Amino acid sequence: MSILTRLLLALFSVALASANLPAKQPNILFVFSDDHAPQAISAYGSKINKTPNLDRIAKDGATFRNSFCANSICGPSRACILTGKHSHKNGFLRNGNRFDGTQTTFPKLMQDVGYQTAVIGKWHLSSDPTGFDHWEVLPGQGSYYNPDLIQMDGSRKRYEGYCTDIITDNSLAWLKARDPNKPFMLMCQHKAPHRNWSPPPRHYGLFEGVEIPEPETLFDDYSGRSDLLKENEMSIRDHFYWGHDMKFHGENLFPEHFRSGIRNGEYARMTDSQKQAWDDYYAPQNESFIRRMKAGELSDDDVTRWKYQRYIKTYLGCIQAVDDGVGRMLDYLDESGLAENTVVIYSSDQGFYLGEHGWYDKRWMFEESLKMPFLIRWPGVIEPETESAALVQNIDYGPTFLDLAGADIPAEMQGRSMVPMLRNQGKPSATWRDAIYYAYYENAAVHAVPVHDGVRTERYKLMFFPRSREWNLFDLEEDPMELQSVHDRASYAPILAGMQKRYRDLRQFYEVNSAVIPETRGDLDRWRTRDATITKNAKKGGADLAFIGDSITQGWEGRGKSVWDKYYGSRNAINLGIGGDRTEHVIWRLTHGNLGKIQPKVAVVMIGTNNTGHFDQDPKEVADGVERILEILQQRLPDTKIVLHGIFPRGPDSLDLKRLNNVAINQHIRRFADGDRVHYLEVGDQFLEPDGTISKAIMPDLLHLSTEGYERWAKALEPKLKELGL
Numbered sequence: 001m002s003i004l005t006r007l008l009l010a011l012f013s014v015a016l017a018s019a020n021l022p023a024k025q026p027n028i029l030f031v032f033s034d035d036h037a038p039q040a041i042s043a044y045g046s047k048i049n050k051t052p053n054l055d056r057i058a059k060d061g062a063t064f065r066n067s068f069c070a071n072s073i074c075g076p077s078r079a080c081i082l083t084g085k086h087s088h089k090n091g092f093l094r095n096g097n098r099f100d101g102t103q104t105t106f107p108k109l110m111q112d113v114g115y116q117t118a119v120i121g122k123w124h125l126s127s128d129p130t131g132f133d134h135w136e137v138l139p140g141q142g143s144y145y146n147p148d149l150i151q152m153d154g155s156r157k158r159y160e161g162y163c164t165d166i167i168t169d170n171s172l173a174w175l176k177a178r179d180p181n182k183p184f185m186l187m188c189q190h191k192a193p194h195r196n197w198s199p200p201p202r203h204y205g206l207f208e209g210v211e212i213p214e215p216e217t218l219f220d221d222y223s224g225r226s227d228l229l230k231e232n233e234m235s236i237r238d239h240f241y242w243g244h245d246m247k248f249h250g251e252n253l254f255p256e257h258f259r260s261g262i263r264n265g266e267y268a269r270m271t272d273s274q275k276q277a278w279d280d281y282y283a284p285q286n287e288s289f290i291r292r293m294k295a296g297e298l299s300d301d302d303v304t305r306w307k308y309q310r311y312i313k314t315y316l317g318c319i320q321a322v323d324d325g326v327g328r329m330l331d332y333l334d335e336s337g338l339a340e341n342t343v344v345i346y347s348s349d350q351g352f353y354l355g356e357h358g359w360y361d362k363r364w365m366f367e368e369s370l371k372m373p374f375l376i377r378w379p380g381v382i383e384p385e386t387e388s389a390a391l392v393q394n395i396d397y398g399p400t401f402l403d404l405a406g407a408d409i410p411a412e413m414q415g416r417s418m419v420p421m422l423r424n425q426g427k428p429s430a431t432w433r434d435a436i437y438y439a440y441y442e443n444a445a446v447h448a449v450p451v452h453d454g455v456r457t458e459r460y461k462l463m464f465f466p467r468s469r470e471w472n473l474f475d476l477e478e479d480p481m482e483l484q485s486v487h488d489r490a491s492y493a494p495i496l497a498g499m500q501k502r503y504r505d506l507r508q509f510y511e512v513n514s515a516v517i518p519e520t521r522g523d524l525d526r527w528r529t530r531d532a533t534i535t536k537n538a539k540k541g542g543a544d545l546a547f548i549g550d551s552i553t554q555g556w557e558g559r560g561k562s563v564w565d566k567y568y569g570s571r572n573a574i575n576l577g578i579g580g581d582r583t584e585h586v587i588w589r590l591t592h593g594n595l596g597k598i599q600p601k602v603a604v605v606m607i608g609t610n611n612t613g614h615f616d617q618d619p620k621e622v623a624d625g626v627e628r629i630l631e632i633l634q635q636r637l638p639d640t641k642i643v644l645h646g647i648f649p650r651g652p653d654s655l656d657l658k659r660l661n662n663v664a665i666n667q668h669i670r671r672f673a674d675g676d677r678v679h680y681l682e683v684g685d686q687f688l689e690p691d692g693t694i695s696k697a698i699m700p701d702l703l704h705l706s707t708e709g710y711e712r713w714a715k716a717l718e719p720k721l722k723e724l725g726l
């Protein structure tokens with residue numbers, strides 16, 4: 001920016017500040033990257049790189065230090081931004097989902113108030129973009145070298161060159177070609193610096209001869225926190241591929257240190273001259289490493305350190321190209337006179353581990369991947385070098401953009417507009433949030449990070465791991481690196497209790513009901529095998545009777561086998577029960593193959609006891625899970641009659657708390673009977689003694705049926721099956 005432009009801008013700012021309103025609807029340039037951690041931005045205090053152009057946004061505007069994602073992974077973060085809602089509300093819970101583009105999103109609402117909208121670059125939501133006048137997006141993750149971009153007519157166009165530069169070029173081209181009489185909202189979305197970090201040739205040597213400082217926790221031993229930390233597969237030491245991550249060619253020479261199997265796909269895309277430039281730079285380094293390894297000069301820790309250097313230098317090289325691109329965009333805004341009425345935002349879909357805890361990748365609720373950069377420049381409104389510690393989240397972006405545009409924010413959006421805070425130099429109002437809610441759903445997926453959720457306040461972070469039913473609590477002031485959970489320390493008992501209350505209340509506020517959120521248990525071999533067997537059997541089709549449920553249903557193959565053979569052996573029946581399942585697992589299974597080609601005349605459903613047995617869940621929430629199962633069956637098996645069983649009694653007597661939960665669930669679900677398709681049938685009294693106790697002859701463990709128990713179940717069910725024509 002020239003001195004004259006700066007001066008004019010400053011004068012303009014004063015004029016605007018006095019009016020405290022932009023002169024007209026501001027343009028919005030939203031530059032967004034992928035996996036760019038705040039600790040690799042100099043405005044956020046990076047110790048490892050310099051980002052002069054990103055810093056221009058911070059210098060002219062505001063840096064939000066407590067900016068967080070709602071679900072730390074690529075697709076879900078984008079869906080949260082577009083919809084202003086948490087993942088469980090927008091339906092994009094995990095990578096591989098398909099975004100429902102008919103939903104309300106902020107770009108659509110901006111079009112309604114006169115904006116031209118465009119998205120160029122990484123999209124990663126599977127369905128085509130909606131709500132954009134112009135779009136051109138990478139397929140899936142896209143490529144760094146010579147990328148293909150999907151055009152609005154569905155065709156693919158290949159560009160020769162480097163992806164970050166091409167996305168910048170195309171964004172600038174759209175800005176120049178758009179209708180200058182309308183305000184614009186441009187989402188310039190980079191693939192960089194996503195794995196497998198492939199920098200442009202001009203930055204290969206950016207850190208030549210430099211030893212990048214290692215994070216203090218590169219050799220974290222994961223003690224003092226949930227044991228689940230040790231299970232994940234995203235460590236620099238153990239989980240880098242020889243070709244894909246570490247950029248070696250050919251056969252893996254040191255399989256004890258590197259994973260084999262994924263080659264460097266970017267190299268394979270390069271032109272001959274690009275390959276030549278790549279090899280000119282990387283080959284000597286690779287040869288030197290191989291030579292030292294063969295000479296036995298490197299210890300295990302040395303190898304980890306070498307991997308860290310290779311990783312971080314390629315990662316930072318990618319970021320430098322993003323920074324270059326941002327510089328070109330900012331220059332264009334200055335030159336074209338657009339700068340003063342354009343709000344510029346820089347963010348990235350989540351943070352990333354740059355060796356902290358020994359990791360790369362994201363997903364965890366720990367600070368490095370929970371945080372997102374959020375830099376914003378709004379000439380005339382936000383004062384230069386503003387700092388904000390307000391707790392903001394990606395669900396706030398949509399409401400904020402709508403507010404900037406003068407559009408109404410729909411009540412269904414869960415985030416809040418940051419505009420009042422932007423007008424108040426980053427200071428939140430007294431009614432701003434005290435805590436954010438976070439949830440990660442990708443069970444049984446790449447990197448093996450467990451499902452977890454939690455809340456973070458200014459000082460504390462509470463995480464819950466459903467699989468191990470475990471809390472972790474961190475005091476971020478005392479332990480900023482999150483090395484020791486204090487959930488079991490007596491001195492933290494009141495803090496744990498308060499945070500647990502906040503957790504429960506926030507889940508209620510955001511309407512998080514895990515009983516209706518589809519979830520796999522595919523991390524368990526036993527479950528995965530059983531699930532695959534059910535799908536295989538269901539693919540054969542032909543069943544007239546299906547039993548859907550948990551271990552009590554699966555038990556037809558155990559203690560109930562002789563009874564099953566007697567009653568159902570000749571009736572073409574199929575068993576869709578899996579021990580330990582809750583409603584959310586059945587929802588997953590029914591939508592992931594378990595119904596195969598079957599179209600039974602009758603389906604017998606009993607589910608929900610594990611929702612209260614393993615997890616202290618509200619009966620109404622469990623009933624919602626059962627209702628969701630009935631909806632899925634209605635959609636997929638519209639001609640099937642359903643026998644919905646009240647959940648069987650359990651526990652020693654009628655005041656057993658878990659039994660009472662089942663009683664309460666049954667009160668809700670009996671209302672799902674519709675007199676036609678869904679038939680509610682409660683047979684629990686068959687298992688009870690006159691005084692309400694349960695005999696161990698019927699339920700040996702006071703939960704699962706004996707052979708005699710199955711006999712009673714079958715007998716009680718039989719009249720209903722006959723009535724339904726079976």
Ligand code: CA
Binds near residue numbers: 034194349
């Ligand atoms: Ca990402």
